[in-house]
Amino acid sequence: MQETRSDNEAGYSAAELKLGQHGVISSIQGGDSLRRRLNALGMVKGAELVVAHAAPMGDPRSYIILGYQVSLRKEEARNILLQVAN
Amino acid sequence: MSGNNKIITVALVGNPNCGKTTLSNKLTGSRDSVANYPRVTLTKNEHDIHYRGWTLRIVDLPGIYSLTSQSPEERIGRDYIQNMQPDIVLNVLDAGNLDRNLFLTTQLLEMGCPLVFAMNMIDEARSKQISFDLPALSFMLGGAVVETDAARGEGIEALLSAIVDTAIGKKKSRLVNLPYDHHLEQAVACAQCRIAALHPDSMDEQQSRWLAIKLLEGDEDILSRENDHSALIEAMEKDRQILARQHSEEVDAMFAAARYGFIRGMLAEARQMLPDPTGHKDLTQRLDALFLHPLFGLPIFLVMMWVMFESTFSLGEIPMGWIDAGVGWLSDLLSVLIPAGMLHDLLIDGIIAGVGGTIIFLPNIVILFMFLAFFSETGYLTRAAFLMDRLMHIFGLHGKAFIPLVIGFGCNVPAVMAARTIESDKARLITILVSPFMSCSARLPVFILFAGAFFSDMAGTMVFIMYMLSIVVAMVAAIFLGKFVVTGVSEPFVMELPPYRMPTLKGVIYHMWEKAANFLQKVAGVILIGSILIWFLQAFPQNVEWDKDYDAQLMALEMQVQTPYRDRQIVLLARERAQERMRKSYLGQIGTAVSPVFAPLGFTWKDTVAILTGFVAKEVVVASYAVLYNQDEADTEESASLRSAISGSMSQVTAFAFMVFALLYAPCLATIAAIRREAGGWRWAGFSVVFSLTIAYSLAFVVTLLGAAMT
């Protein structure tokens, strides 16, 4: 998928994806507990996710990963860092 | 039946929404094995069934995504499997979502427990053109794999027979080791050496490998179990840091990624997915496009809420009328059968009135939970939470708290019960504790009476203000409780939005019935005792010293020629007696005794007694006023004479303070019972009473002060 943004390497997270955009996870920040939870849901390095829906006011949003849908608040999505596509 | 005494324990483990509850119900055949819907099974729940002469003990474990020690549910699951060593662990999988469902499986494999797999929701997978190479899967997973459709009962026989065959060793369950890359394998081997030095021969290869992986992952629970081996812990800590630095990734994340890699490989071999020939979006995508639509999603949700609310309370009125009539009929019948006296009064005014006043909520609860069961089973409930989360999050609440709070406008009892849909303990507890502030329909009569009597030119506005106040107090209380009272970390809002599914009628009706029965059993006891207590306080002491000889005077009046004037006198005298009766009862005495406490608010002993009776149910306050002001007890809040009777008794400021107090003070008895049940004990029920009394008193006092300052 080519839509991935390539600027701003440092803080490029799932929260910055637009609706319908894809991203590939590079790492999960935000502490052991959150990382383990997200890992268990398939959000591991190399996994691909797509933004599916946004709630009113843009938060939370739902993502498709491994073929199922999961919702995350922005504050959690910010901890999912994405690979920068070259 | 052959006489096998051995019991085969079968623990059901699976992700949330994999159909575990449905499968468990199908396995056990009888439906009383399900617990704690919709929060599903937090405490495990056992049920014995007989199959081919064996007794299978089916144990339902909570729905979980992994077996770390991240949440209470995960800990329950893991501890059960480790400590109880069930003969079979039945891993329920959603065939349409194996990529994620198998993550839990990889952890079960490492624990080395004997596994059987139910490939559930196979109907959905088939319709999506997904098929499986079962022998290959079964080989890679080291246990029997059976395709099931729990909703329609397909594959249940095959599953039961696979369970028994595996348990008696006819089918093999094989240990499977997940291969990791060589860095991780090296670290695992190294950790195993360390463990072997500490626990010589007490552990087999499987156990020590599992422990090594857990220690490397830094699992807090397991680390604390090895606490007395500080050298081991330190060494492992060092290994972990080195590994993490080398790969610039946490070790548990590396294990997780490796597990998902293993799953990918396995599915690439054993799963066949044909592209959907039609190319259409599936049902879930189409429905979400509507229900989560940026513009229409919210209005659609609000319409659904309105329909639910209207049905619950309007449709509920019909059966409520029947129950009311039935209770009335029963109490009429008993008053004929049982001679007047103590037993008569206790039965009719205490027990029947109290219990009747409780089961009157039953229609509300049944209808409401039918809707909730439907929303939850279809998957819509999570969408509703998704839509409302932003708003609720401002107050430290979960999106799922919205529905209970709205229900609270109707009745607090089902509101407290509906908080069950919230998984996080902290968020659920806060929701339970703030629900009683929502102005339920039983408080409306009190507002109408007071607004009509004291603020007749702006009665509507006053009632509206009360509703607004109830919302504001609930929200502020939620913030306060989240910050200072209910401890525990708030869990992140990570919520799966499962595919939409058509629930089975049986499932919905069953859940509805279960709720109703639950309500009757657990709540009715408290109500019964409470009603008897309040009745006792009102009816005793029996032989009061009357100010007047009412009987004689009444008798004298009866003897006179009947005139409208005489009849009027009789009524007035009877009311006066009722008022004195109330004043001299224990309740009246208590009211008089505690009324100094309420004096700063400007309340008299009559107001205090009315407040006390309102503990049973808030609408009783109106009936109490009727008695206290010598009106007909059957007077309603609309009655002009009752309004004029009380209108002179207090100032507008005091009346407003009373309305505020009546809105916020202690939840009614039924709600207290519900809180006790849902929040797990008297502690929180007691807290709720004290908390709301404090808030009610403080705000009413503020109203009094402001009123005094302004006049």
Ligand SMILES: Nc1nc2c(ncn2[C@@H]2O[C@H](COP(=O)(O)OP(=O)(O)O)[C@@H](O)[C@H]2O)c(=O)[nH]1
């Ligand atoms: N189509 C289909 N639906 C199922 C199957 N098993 C369960 N369901 C439905 O899936 C939904 C969730 O099931 P439930 O047992 O509550 O899931 P749990 O969270 O794992 O306990 C319900 O609406 C069930 O009727 C199945 O095998 N096929």
